[in-house]
Amino acid sequence: MKHRLMFTGKKLIRMVLLLLGVSLAAFLLMSASPLDPLQTNVGQAALGTMSQEQIAKLEDYWGVNTPPVERYLGWLGDFIRGDMGTSLLYRQPVSTVIGQRLQSSLWLMAFAWVISGVLGLTLGVIAGARRGKLADKLIRGYCWLISSTPAFWLALVLLVIFSVWLGLFPIGLSVPIGADAASVTLSDRLYHAFLPALTLSITGVANIAMHTREKMADIMESDYVLFAKARGESTRSIVLRHGLRNVALPAITLQFASISEIFGGSVLVEQVFSYPGLGQAAVNAGLGSDLPLLLGITVVSAAIVFGGNLIADLLYGVVDPKIRRGVARK
Amino acid sequence: MQPILEVKDLSISFTQYGRGTKQVLLPVIQDLSLTIAPGQVVAVVGSSGSGKSLLAHGILGILPYNSHMAGEITFLGQPLTPQRAAAVRGKEIVLVPQGVTYLDPLMKVGPQIRKGRRDQAAKAASRAVLERYGLGTDTEERYPFELSGGMARRVLIATAAAATPKLVIADEPTPGLDARSAKRVLSHFRELADGGAGVLLITHDLELALTISHRVAVFYAGETVEEANAADFTAGKLRHPYTRALWNALPQNGFVPIPGAQPGPGQVGEGCPFAPRCPKGRPECLGPVPYRALDGGLVRCLYPEGGERP
Numbered sequence: 169m170k171h172r173l174m175f176t177g178k179k180l181i182r183m184v185l186l187l188l189g190v191s192l193a194a195f196l197l198m199s200a201s202p203l204d205p206l207q208t209n210v211g212q213a214a215l216g217t218m219s220q221e222q223i224a225k226l227e228d229y230w231g232v233n234t235p236p237v238e239r240y241l242g243w244l245g246d247f248i249r250g251d252m253g254t255s256l257l258y259r260q261p262v263s264t265v266i267g268q269r270l271q272s273s274l275w276l277m278a279f280a281w282v283i284s285g286v287l288g289l290t291l292g293v294i295a296g297a298r299r300g301k302l303a304d305k306l307i308r309g310y311c312w313l314i315s316s317t318p319a320f321w322l323a324l325v326l327l328v329i330f331s332v333w334l335g336l337f338p339i340g341l342s343v344p345i346g347a348d349a350a351s352v353t354l355s356d357r358l359y360h361a362f363l364p365a366l367t368l369s370i371t372g373v374a375n376i377a378m379h380t381r382e383k384m385a386d387i388m389e390s391d392y393v394l395f396a397k398a399r400g401e402s403t404r405s406i407v408l409r410h411g412l413r414n415v416a417l418p419a420i421t422l423q424f425a426s427i428s429e430i431f432g433g434s435v436l437v438e439q440v441f442s443y444p445g446l447g448q449a450a451v452n453a454g455l456g457s458d459l460p461l462l463l464g465i466t467v468v469s470a471a472i473v474f475g476g477n478l479i480a481d482l483l484y485g486v487v488d489p490k491i492r493r494g495v496a497r498k
Numbered sequence: 499m500q501p502i503l504e505v506k507d508l509s510i511s512f513t514q515y516g517r518g519t520k521q522v523l524l525p526v527i528q529d530l531s532l533t534i535a536p537g538q539v540v541a542v543v544g545s546s547g548s549g550k551s552l553l554a555h556g557i558l559g560i561l562p563y564n565s566h567m568a569g570e571i572t573f574l575g576q577p578l579t580p581q582r583a584a585a586v587r588g589k590e591i592v593l594v595p596q597g598v599t600y601l602d603p604l605m606k607v608g609p610q611i612r613k614g615r616r617d618q619a620a621k622a623a624s625r626a627v628l629e630r631y632g633l634g635t636d637t638e639e640r641y642p643f644e645l646s647g648g649m650a651r652r653v654l655i656a657t658a659a660a661a662t663p664k665l666v667i668a669d670e671p672t673p674g675l676d677a678r679s680a681k682r683v684l685s686h687f688r689e690l691a692d693g694g695a696g697v698l699l700i701t702h703d704l705e706l707a708l709t710i711s712h713r714v715a716v717f718y719a720g721e722t723v724e725e726a727n728a729a730d731f732t733a734g735k736l737r738h739p740y741t742r743a744l745w746n747a748l749p750q751n752g753f754v755p756i757p758g759a760q761p762g763p764g765q766v767g768e769g770c771p772f773a774p775r776c777p778k779g780r781p782e783c784l785g786p787v788p789y790r791a792l793d794g795g796l797v798r799c800l801y802p803e804g805g806e807r808p
Contacts, residue, residue: 395600397560399613399657400588409614413604489604489641 172485179481183474187467191247192240194466195459199236203457230256230457243463253460257452262464265449270468272342273438273445275361277430280368284430285423287369288376293415295377296384297407307377314374319433323367323440330363337363340442364441368433375429376422383418387411417488424480428473500575502665502696503557505532508569510549510556512763523566526552526763527720530569531789531796534665534696539688541699541707541728543744544717545760550700554667557698558593559583574664588613592658594668594687598650601642608638611657627660628653631686648679655686666690667698672706684710705748708732716741719761719771726795737797737804739779740772770799 218226227233234242246253252262295307314322331339338344342360343352387393387410396406435447442448446465453462485491508530516522526549534540544550555561557571559580571578573591583591601610611624628637631652637645645653651671658666668687672680684699688710691697701707707714708728715725716738724738736742746754758775769784770776776783778801789798 391595391599392602394555394560395593395595396602398555398558398587398593398595399661400584400586401613405614410602410605413602416604490643493641493644 172482175485176478176482179478183471183478186474187470190470191244191463191467194463195236195240195243198454198457198459198462201457203455231459239459243460247463247467252464255453255458255461255464257456257458257461262460265461266446266464266468269444269446269449269465272357272361272443273434273447275357276365276368276438276443276445277427277434279361279365280372280430280434281423281427283365283369284372284376284426288373289380289415289419289423291373291377292380293384293407293411295381296415297388297403297411299381299385299388304381307381311374311378314371315378317371318436319367319371320436320440322370323364323437326363326367327440342443342445360443364434364437364443367437367440368430371433372426372430376419376426379422380415380419383415384411387414390414417484420480420483420487424476424483427476431469431473499535501533501535501572502538502574503532503534503698504570504572505530505553505557506570506572507531508553508556508567508571510552510561510568511566512562513564513566522764524764525720525766527556528766529789530717530720530722532698532715532722532725534698536664536694536696537691538713539691539697539699539711541701541711541714542717542722543701543704543707543714545702549720549763550702550717551669554593554669554698554700557583557667558587558591560587589661590663591665591667592661592663594654594658594666594671596670596673597654598642598645598647600654601650603642605641606638607640607642607645607653611638611653611660623660624656627656630659631656647674648683651675651679651683652686655683659686659690663690663695665696665698667700669700670702671699672701672703680706681709704731704744705750716744719766720763721766721771721798722789722796723770723772723799724795724797730795735793735804737792737795737802738772738799739776739803742803743775 231239243253252266254260255262255265258265291307291310295304298304327339330337338360343356344360388406393406393410396410401409431447434445435450437443438445438447439451446469449461450465450469452458453465508527509525510527511523511525514522514524530553532540532542542550542553552561552565556567557578559578561567573582573586576582578586587593601607607628608621608624611627612620624638625635628635633649633652633656637649637653642650642653654671666687671683671687675683680703684706687697687699691710699707699711704714708731711728713725714728714731715722717723718740724736724741726735726737726741730736731745736745743754743756746752747756756775756777761771761774767784768786770779770787773779773783780801783800787798787800789796792802793804
């Protein structure tokens, strides 16, 4: 137990350092951005009609004249005190914006995460266990096709087919247009989240299935599977008793590592579906020079991805007898 | 007495892709013959890379899909077809593999011995069989990585003994063990044979094999070059020059090496595979060499020790 606490403690220190680094990198990129916040957010024409005084006020608002070091340290100081600042674009506290966006994105990502995990693992196990057979060829073909397809393009194709031609699903957004927030039901949300989640799932499956297949194929060629065969175990029993057990560890790593990919994919997919999630907010913040919001989103998403990997590491200790028993003996 | 296992002219080859898409048939075992009677331990002795393990896999019918097997295998008087092999393996024919890597690393020993059965009878049986090999009940709860080398071998033997087999195939059961543990492990195979089973002991260790075997088949580059009673070895009655070389290479017999190396699969011509390294090799050794009876044993040599030219 003490060992595991130490392990978690070390990981948390690492996480703090990581978040610091990530926020600094995001800040530096933003500072180096050639976009002029006034021109992008106010517009060239509007700026031309403004007085010098008004422009100076706006420059103050967007922090154009503050030295970068001061800006970053100011943001960092507030952040450590628990204040993520106010979004310049949405004119709301960053925590509120992220809270709302994360909520609608979480639906999407959780759905995609579970579907791609379960489906990817199943397909990977089947392909690996039946390597070289028809099932394997079909699954591999699917994975290659999907892996070489950009997520946003797939999103467009699904949108065209299911929303435009067939009219089965809404063309975008997370709730019905013009509906009162109070009257929006869970089924409304699921209905709107379906296509973007499907896109993310389809792309996520390929990666997980291919990696799982590789592991499963290795397992099927291992000494212990050969011995299980020699002991008269059926292929079914070998896959279920030895295959799944041994593919579990890499599968956990894959599953939690895929959080980052789903996060990344959601940025593009949300853009295509005009889905007001975290990804879309990140794009807006980046293009609109909304520094507090961009840094807030960067830190929160990095923390979520890191958290996923941390959970995977901790689960390893629970699942892998070598770690579990090794710890118990110390 | 009806033999337990009879192998006649067994050949195993692999299909490999040569240059481009051209398929090449690579022979690994050629014209192997072997007989095992009940209660008998027959050792197949040969150096690494001679195709010994494939013999075990061939009998069990678990060769890889790109392999091809020809010849006759008779088990308890009936031909051992792939279907029959699938039905009897793990029950009447069991394999004792080389080491701990043949156990599922993430499954406790108990469930592995029981092959997934969870009833009380199975539990009692697995406990009894572990006890028989001097392993405590706590062994059931261990994972393979928690076993010592000697314990792992005994667990593997326990998996075999749990099935009350007619034929035990032991594939290199001793490497990595000190002499005492190796002798102890081998004595367990002798016990199984004394209980009426046939034991096929596949090993590279001639000296250890002689301690428990009744008969020894010497294997070179995929062919049996000699089959003899174990007593012949200690009596100095060796037939094939390779057997002689193997015998002389043992530390207590002079530790004499011979130059050259065993040819790999596909490098063996029609004649005697040992001819290029044989001190007595002659040009005609590269022609056909029959496997023939000689003085209570079998030999594949034109000029064997203690035999005239046929």
